[in-house]
Amino acid sequence: MSLFDPIRTHMPLRRWVLAAMGIGIIAYCALALNWSWLQTPKYQGMIFQGVWNTIWILVVTMVLGFILAIPIGFAQAAGPWYLARPAQAFCTVIRGTPLLLQLWLLYYGLGSLFPMYPWIRESDLWPILRQAWPYAVLALTLSVAGYEGEVMRGAFKGVPQGQLEAARAFGMSRWGIFRRIWLPQAVARVLPTIGGETVLQMKSTPLVATITVIDIYAVASRVRQDTFIIYEPLLLLALVYLIIAGVIVALFAWFESRLPKRVV
């Protein structure tokens, strides 16, 4: 909404100048740089496939990671020590080491371990385990679970005691309290941050290209290797990620505007 405000009212002169310069730069990039590779059907197909792979990996790992984060956060906030400690250790390890390292540890480490066990090679899962994407999805999911688990811990702790006491006084079961009071209020607390976390997760997705998953980053690298064009694929890459980030932000802003605002 605020994006269009300046136009509806009066856009200051400097914005016009900046916009004109921006259009000038884009026009220069479009005309003076070498975009001929974009017309090749082969690369067009690869680009669409790459964008699609980036998006589904992002959505799947965000959803799975968040589902995992709920028990991890809850165990830390209200669980007994034998659940809280491992959950805490998990979050520390995930947040304390680079995602790239985790990804390589899973892909190269597990990937070199699995073939040693004949029963894994003979199982029906082997054709899937031989590919790269399960490891990419696993690593990115665990990463979301680690970071969001820490966020959910704070959210669960932030739900006022009075709410839980009132629920108990009504005679709700423990599961009923969790499902109807504790979890919804905790999730409502983290919702405003999830949009930003999703953008951060999107920024991690190009790492999967290092383990041979063909996302949009891998496609751009491939174009650069094939055609020896340095900048243009990188600019396209930046544009694609900008658009995805914009869509994520807009989606979450729309989603948040539809939620009833309440005073907690």
Place this chain on the structure above:
Amino acid sequence: MMADGSALSASLDLLAYSPPGWGANLLRGLGNTVLIALGAYGVGMFLGTLGAFGKLYGGPLTRDLLGLYTTLVRAIPELVLILILYFAVTDLVNQALLAMGYARIQISGVAAGIMVLGVVQGAYATEVLRGAIQSVPAGQIEAARAMGMSPLLVARRITLPLMLPAAIPGMANLWMIVTKDTALLAVVGFNELVQESRQAAGTTKAFFTFFMAAGVLFLCMSLVSNQIFARIEAWANKGTKRGGV
């Protein structure tokens, strides 16, 4: 088959410091990682301070341009920015050198890594420091101005010390991010910790051993940093009231 005693001692042999083991390589990688992280953090803090003051007190044009900078950097993956900035800056420097009649130079990996990660950190630091500066009560700054302090003196004596408690958690977080972001330089072939461990793992095929070792080193680094930042936070919070806010 992997967990018996001989396998464990074989792993430890691989990690030994002297040449048949790869311990020296890993430690050299760790040194590079720390060096780049410190450099990038410094550059980022410098850019962030400028950016925060520019966003708060700058003219409308400065604010628009800074908004563009922080938005772009925070929306484009670091990996892509590293590639773009690395090629673009190397190219620009060399073209400038050629235009002035000098020969091309090769920009060192350390310098490029520090510069690129510093620019990325600068965008995040701008937002962290801006929020912290805004947390300083306006009356304090007005009082300082009323005393006739120059803007620089206000920044040095009033704004910067008062914003520290609010800035430190965010800055600690940024330090954690930059230490982990150094791993991205492995993708462009720079010899930091992750790249060294990949080379060692690739040569010996002991992927688990070396990636685990690198992970432990990273974890130690983050635990030590946590301790240090806890100390700094306690120091910055000296003289403030707790729990009353």
